Amino acid sequence: MIGCYDFCGHYEWTFAWVEKNFGHEALLSYWKEAIADDSQLHAARLIKAKGFAGMEEYWGHTLAEEGAGYSSIRGETSFRIDMHECPSKGFLIANGLAQHPDYCDHCIGWIGPMMKDAGFVVDHEHNHLGKCWWVFRRPDAPRPSSDAGSTAPRVENMPGWADHSTNIDRFDGATGADQKQTGGEDSSPSSSK
Amino acid sequence: MLPYSDNKPKGAGDFYFAINATFRFLQRNFGMDNLVRYWTGLGESIYFQPVADDWRTRGLPAVAEYWRDFFQAEPNALVEVMCDEKQVRVDVKQCPAIFHLRKNGRSIVPEFCQHCYFVSDAMGARAGLGARIEGGNGTCRQTFAARNSQAPQNLAAIRRAS
Numbered sequence: 200m201i202g203c204y205d206f207c208g209h210y211e212w213t214f215a216w217v218e219k220n221f222g223h224e225a226l227l228s229y230w231k232e233a234i235a236d237d238s239q240l241h242a243a244r245l246i247k248a249k250g251f252a253g254m255e256e257y258w259g260h261t262l263a264e265e266g267a268g269y270s271s272i273r274g275e276t277s278f279r280i281d282m283h284e285c286p287s288k289g290f291l292i293a294n295g296l297a298q299h300p301d302y303c304d305h306c307i308g309w310i311g312p313m314m315k316d317a318g319f320v321v322d323h324e325h326n327h328l329g330k331c332w333w334v335f336r337r338p339d340a341p342r343p344s345s346d347a348g349s350t351a352p353r354v355e356n357m358p359g360w361a362d363h364s365t366n367i368d369r370f371d372g373a374t375g376a377d378q379k380q381t382g383g384e385d386s387s388p389s390s391s392k
Numbered sequence: 393m394l395p396y397s398d399n400k401p402k403g404a405g406d407f408y409f410a411i412n413a414t415f416r417f418l419q420r421n422f423g424m425d426n427l428v429r430y431w432t433g434l435g436e437s438i439y440f441q442p443v444a445d446d447w448r449t450r451g452l453p454a455v456a457e458y459w460r461d462f463f464q465a466e467p468n469a470l471v472e473v474m475c476d477e478k479q480v481r482v483d484v485k486q487c488p489a490i491f492h493l494r495k496n497g498r499s500i501v502p503e504f505c506q507h508c509y510f511v512s513d514a515m516g517a518r519a520g521l522g523a524r525i526e527g528g529n530g531t532c533r534q535t536f537a538a539r540n541s542q543a544p545q546n547l548a549a550i551r552r553a554s
Binding site for chain 1 (some may be wrong): 393394395396397398399400402403404406407408409410411412413414416417421422426429430431433434437438439462465467468487488491496507508511512
């Protein structure tokens with residue numbers, strides 16, 4: 200049996216397997232069809248029905264269950280998450296697992312299409328070391344939103360973010376992993392496992 | 393002993409949604425043959441190499457230890473593991489994945505339980521061991537023994553999940 204305890208490990212292996220066997224487009228389809236439309240359909244339903252309140256409800260449950268270190272703030276025109284200890288990427292780094300060149304892309308790979316279906320876009324950066332931030336907003340709302348994260352500590356200002364500024368992936372008003380503006384591959388240690 | 397460790401004692405059950413959805417995606421888009429190839433490839437992969445190496449080095453006691461630790465870390469698993477000189481028997485009285493998928497009203501890929509055979513048998517092959525499954529759909533018996541000592545797996549003996 201493959202389990203949920205080490206899920207992030209075989210999930211990451213799966214990205215490499217799908218891409219190697221069926222190509223990058225298949226991996227993008229996997230994130231949308233399997234994860235956004237199937238696995239996480241409860242998230243899609245909540246966010247479509249309740250908007251920012253649904254985002255707060257969904258991530259409040261799932262990030263607590265996964266043991267994330269994060270903060271979030273719900274504003275009038277946006278919802279922001281600052282992730283300073285990603286449990287998923289953290290598991291891979293702690294265990295020296297790196298089969299796919301950019302594991303972090305999977306998040307926008309499923310969240311982006313889900314947000315598009317719900318009528319939102321995504322501003323996002325990740326540093327490939329377990330830190331990232333997200334702003335979800337309507338396409339016609341300004342970026343960055345004036346009401347999101349104005350008082351909460353921002354992950355970009357925390358230690359461990361700027362040290363790797365040359366390898367930060369950025370997405371502006373995006374709805375998919377193929378809309379990356381800058382960045383590179385993961386810089387975590389390669390696995391010998 | 394598990395090859396990878398987390399800072400939580402148990403995994404998050406909602407990840408079973410993604411495991412089930414991954415199987416459905418591969419089967420729907422690329423066919424059952426490629427879903428089986430995925431399962432076999434994962435079992436043979438570098439990802440499970442630490443497990444296979446331990447089984448090869450320490451034999452059946454390592455197999456029993458692995459499955460005890462594995463199910464200890466899966467939420468809502470009810471499992472009994474027995475080991476003698478010839479085999480390890482894993483009696484799954486409540487499969488944590490089927491339990492969680494059902495509890496949340498998810499449509500389960502009918503061939504879901506076959507992954508336990510294909511992944512485990514591929515893991516065991518590197519250690520000279522084979523896996524056989526009887527039952528499924530929430531409860532099953534998994535037997536690990538020397539590869540040349542077992543009859544071939546009868547896939548019809550693995551129940552369809554629902």
